[in-house]
Amino acid sequence: MATLTAGFADPVLAAQATFRAVMDATARPGTVVPVIDTVAAPPPLAAATAAVALTLVDGDTPVWLDPRLAAGPEVAAWLRFHTGAPLVDRPADAAFAILADPASAPPFEHFSIGTLDDPDRSATLILQVERFDDGAPLVLSGPGIADRATLRVAPLPPDMVARLTANRALFPRGVDLILTAGHAVAALPRSVMPVMER
Amino acid sequence: MNAPAYNFAYLDEQTKRMIRRAILKAIAIPGYQVPFASREMPMPYGWGTGGVQVTAAILGPADVLKVIDQGSDDTTNAVSIRKFFGRTAGVRTTTHTTEATVIQTRHRVPETPLKAGQILVYQVPIPEPLRFLEPRETETRRMHALEEYGLVHVKLYEDIARHGHIATTYAYPVKVAGRYVMDPSPIPKFDNPKLSNSDALQLFGAGREKRIYAIPPHTAVVSLDFEDHPFEQWRHPASCALCGDDASFLDEVITDDRGGRMFVCSDTDHCESRRAAPSQPTVQDAEVARG
Structure with missing residues (x-):
């Protein structure tokens, strides 16, 4: 078995x-x-x-890896060792999904969207993208945004605006997205509404 | 043994992760009460264990912590929680609203407007705004799911029928981002407008009731009311006996057993800052009313 790389130097x-x-x-x-x-x-x-992943995932949170991350055994072994998270095969069973190939992400409704009684029992998708300074601008409004916010992300699913609109229509159900690239993070919680530019 | 017997900020890492996940869901669903596995803390329920757990989960060594109890930095609850985190997390503490990055509060919102980057953590005794109208959790959960909030308006209407005005003065229900009706914790309704479109993130923790909820920055928070009985802020119609402020929220202080009383700012830091500022006129003793 390949050597495992370390986790956080100072975990706390x-x-x-x-x-x-x-x-x-x-x-x-x-x-x-x-x-x-x-x-x-x-x-x-x-x-x-x-x-x-090290910050949010542990033995209580089933994790689904996208085909690119699940292609080799290294990522699964590293996550299992450092977090103890059970890895699941079906997106619907996951509390967290980690995707390294966001452009071909499964439809968001394949993940758990919670129920009207318990909307918090929904999946958080960690989408690993390449950059935050490229791609079509996503214009956003909603809680947490003073007026409008613009986020550029590449790559994303080609129908990202339609996906976000459909996800918002499920509110208070829906999935929450955390976007990661290099050494930075952004988020698209279910409360955001993409603004259609005319 | 010299090693501390507990983790940074007291809680163990698995508990912090569980609370952190709940906080993220709470921010994503503004006003919705996320259940969490509240832990036993080294203080009794009712002393702010919910707020303490939220603070412990977010606090880092670079944070500056302020704790207020009814606006005051120097009451037992505020002093003990400030000391608790000073000791278990080694964080810098302050009484100045403007210096703090994390402010834990029991039942007040500071007078000084909060800035981006500050986090206000509320201690919440009863998080469910429908609880006194409907005791069953299964039912209140359904009511939130179906956005069935008619009962809250009935309660406010009964106030009007009985008293001629909405007599609810604290824990005044609000609607967050047009969806969830939320208990803002027992803050005076004077503070309700400060919840809306704040630059700061607001987190609410209820330890005994095991719920966490949140209002993100720049989120519309509307106090429930009627067209012909609009929401009204209320404060004692007086000015502070110490700093002279005629716009801050005042506490009534009984000064003797012959009906003597004075009004002072509930927010001690606000009052002290005003008195320390050289340009402010002081109205010492002017407002002491004899009955």
């Missing part, structure tokens, strides 16, 4: 700092927040993706 403070980055990003959708404490995760898992 690094998880706290990473959580605050994710919380800031979620509270202000469209804002790109740097992730300082990153880890050397097995490729294709990027540094920020791995840091977010």
Whole structure:
């Protein structure tokens, strides 16, 4: 078996700092927040993706990996060792889904969207993208946004605006998205509404 | 043994992860009460265990913590929680609203407007705004699911029928982002307008009732009312006896057993800052009313 790379150098403070980055990003959708404490995760898992996973995932949260991450055994072994999270085969069973190939993400409604009584029992999707300064601008409004926020992300599913609109229409149900690229994170919680540019 | 017997900020890492996941869901669904596995804390329920757990889950070594109890920095609850985190997390503490990055509060919103980057953590005794109207959790959960909030308006209407005005003065129900009716915790309704479109993130923790909820920054929070009985802020029609402020929320202080009383700012930091500022006129003793 291949050698496992380490987790956070300081698990307590690094998880706290990473959580605050994710919380800031979620509270202000469209804002790109740097992730300082990153880890050397097995490729294709990027540094920020791995840091977010170590911060939020544990034995209580089933994780689904997209085909690109599940292609080799390294990512699964690394996640199992550092988080103890059970890995599941069906997207619907996952509390967290980690995707390294967001352009070919399954439809969001294949993941758990929660129920009207318990909308919090829904999946969080960690979409690992390549950059936050490229791609078609997503213009957003909603809680956490003063007026309009613009976020550029590449790559994304080609029908991303339609997906976000459909996800918002399910509110209070729906999936929450955390986007990671390199050493930064952004978030698109279910409360965001894409604004159609005319 | 010299090693501390507990983790940074007291809670273990698995508990923090569970609370952090609940906080993220709470922010994503503004006003919705996310159930969480509230832990036993080294203080009794009712002393702010919900707020303490939220604070412990978000706090980092670079944070500056302020704790207020009914606006005051120097009451037992505020002092003990400030000391608790000073000791278990080694964070810097302050009484100045403008210096703090995390403010834990029991039943007040600071007078000084909060800025982006600040986080206000409320201690919540009863998070369910429908609880006194419908005791069954299964039913209130359904009512939130179906957005069935007629009963709250009936309660406010009964106030009007009985008293001629909406007599609810604290824990005044609000609607968050046009969807969930939420209990803002027992803050005076004077503070309700500060919840709306705040620059700061607001988190609510109820320890005994095991719920966490949130209002993201820049989120519309509307106090429920009627067209012909609109929501009204209320404060004692007086000015502070110490700093002279005639716009802040005032506490009534009984000064003797012959009906003597004075009004002072409930927000001690606000009052002290005003008195420390050289340009502010002081109205010492001017407002002491004899009955």
